[in-house]
Amino acid sequence: MSALPNAFADDSSGVGRFIDLLHRTIGLDAESIGANAVARAVRERYHLWRDERGGTLDDYYRAVTQDGAHMQELIDAVVVPETWFFRDPEAYAALARLARVRLHERPAKPVRVLSAPCSTGEEAYTVAMSLLEAGIPAERFTIDAIDVSERALAIARRAHYGRNAFRGRALDYRDRHFVASDGGWQLDPAIAQSVCFSQANLLQLDALAFERFDFILCRNVLIYFDRDTQCAALRVLDGLLAQGGTLFVGPAETGLLMREGMSSANIPLAFAFNRPEHERANVFRGGWPRQHTPHSQHAPHSQHDPQIIAKPIKPAFVLPAWASAPPPVRATPVMTPREEAPKEPANLTHARALADAGQLDDAARAAHAYLSAHPSNADAYYLLGVIADARGERQASRGHYRRALYLDPAHREALAHLAACLSLDGDESGARLLLARAGRISGAAR
Template sequence: MSAQMKSVNHSNHGLGSSAANIQVIEQIAAMLKQHMGLDVAAVGSALIERGVRERMNQLAQNDIYGYLHTLQSGLGELQELIELVVVPETWFFRDREAILAVARLAREKIVRSPNAHVRILSLPCSTGEEPYSIAMALLDAGVPAGQFRVDGIDICKRSLSVAQRSIYGRNSFRGKQLEYRDQHFSVHDTTSSALSEEVRRQVSFRHGNMLADDFLANEAPYDFIFCRNVLIYFDRDVQVQAVQVLERLLGQDGCIFVGPAEAGIMLRPHVESIGIPLTFGFRRKSVTMAGAEVVPVLPAFAKPAAPAWMPVPAPTSTPTIRERSKAAAPLPVIRPDVEKISVPAQDDLLVRARACADRGELVEAEALCEQHLRAAGSSADAYYLQALINDARQDASAALQLYRKAIYLQPDHRDALLHLSALLAAQGDVAGAQRLQQRAERAQLTQGSEEQPHV
């Protein structure tokens, strides 16, 4: 699937609007969903009808039942229909904040481990603007060409053909910050530009379907995965399947970047925001092994001056293992009139609730949270976990209220601030999301500098 699909409202033109024809369109929509996850409710049936009409014209077929038979006879025609249904909509540095963040994090990884090799996946890669933008950003950030690779994968073969040709028209260059074009492109003709060989060498393209059982089955893990503006076209079940695929492909300390409207899909108890504003990046939370916390740390290293066209993202600092261990477990608020249950037992309820939530047992997790709240009174951590549960259910209204409850009780609850920020951004409140991101950064700095009392 490519970067974006658009709903259209064309008339049926020869398909008619009879109940029989509608039923055939529904069958075709079901085939598309089974193969590529496309939810007709997300794009509208008119988009599928348009593709069917165009293919029927190309095949000189007048009978929709005859076309259905052709479609069912093999995957070849289904692929042709997919090429018409998926409408590429992308441009260079479309998601600038996320791309520049990856460039910085990749360089930090190389500084931390000089022999490291950074692997990046762009899925779907559409016509190549996204993976090529990533490659340009890494090269300009000083990441050696021999130490990173970008893989671009898409279900549309026509898009891949454009990407491999790497000659782009004016529509691929949008916005005012176009200095990279002078640096990495040469004039091809009066209306198009050709990408430099230096950038092209860093990216490889291939055809693939992320919902196929054998998708990248033997591939090494990726450090960074871009999967933006695709999950919104899946229904809930397919979204869960797609996220499982992404997590399988992600390295232990890697990051996944999604679109603003998809942040809520990623928010689960074992996942957290990377904390860089407007990137909509997520990673696995730290895990505990033998009583010691293991944290994927992304320390801040000095970096070379960015080129003039590349705005530097606001720096973020990540606490050390010791700092995280001090700040990770704020004490629950215990009311004097309900201290009939011991603190360890209360904590055990939340531990069990988190474990249930991670296994997808949301009803059991919520019940344990309620038990904890009845025993211990208002608790920022319990409200935060309940918010995550409602986020997983796509109940944004309940999640918003619960995140705000957690923040009211604990104004520096960094995870609640970051997740609420992502949820607001997904709803279009960019200003509110930015304010919460800034609060989360201040909270992180404060927690890192203050000494916490021993308990």
């Protein structure tokens, strides 16, 4: 980090060095989540440490740099995992469809799925539910889920979730796969057992130690890293991806994948990518980050697959549980089972369905028809932006996203997509401003 964030330009409190340490260790840009939030987390962890052991902030800094456990505690405190079931549902629907095709082409071999990093397990379990509901029996797929945080993995293995894990309008899956228990919901053991959770550092994995995966979900992670760390992560992921496999990322990361040579799977709203057919080797052009002295050494392990033996490789970054979190977003109302969500207009729902089916021209006409009656609807302009992106109409897509943000400055999807567009255009500072704006909106909502 060339300079400390503005909040610590005059760092009389001594917190700025922790921000620099987090950047060196995990690639975190403090501005992506808010420098003041990082400062609060540092102070909270320091006060807990001081109450237990005594000592100054200088003493705590030395403890963090010398003890991997203290470093991990600080990472866990800096950004709390923020994930939920069936986020971006089109991605899971696409994965299930592609898995059926994969099994048809290769009936003797189960499909392999990796969630990395998996945070508290919602993503991996959503994959399992999606595959089972698509008619794929449990013995026809394997799901591995890795994260560096044992605290997050303990939550995942327990498979018991509160209201915050269930968001959006469609919650019927909760009735099918969960039972009310202890003030929350307990996942069906049959589904919970279909996922293998392991502690591992994504950026220290040796791809040669793995049987490759047909599908990898690494969503809303790369946006928190600088360019070198992004390239390191992408190289690891590409090494883990099977020939003909599909990599799912977050909406704000699509520009990065296209810039680095991956091909869009052209599935609307799924944010899915494949390695180009002519590419046999790793496609990512960026260089590896400089090696840093690791502050935390984790011993990755697998509970059920002897082929998963993670060997440390450069660079020695630590990938924390928070990296599975999506970019800062607007607060989404969480509904009790008795509450009913407002229904989206039928004709806009129809437009989305057409886009999901790949009928882009019909979807655009339906969205425009809706706008003729509701000219101030940000969701319709956002959908037109996605359609334009799928058509390769770069200028039109950016115009639609900007219109959506004019009408709704806190529109999460429009912010994420426009940031990806700007990044693809080489406007990294503009993209970062949009992501920082999303962070301020999220902080205000909380």
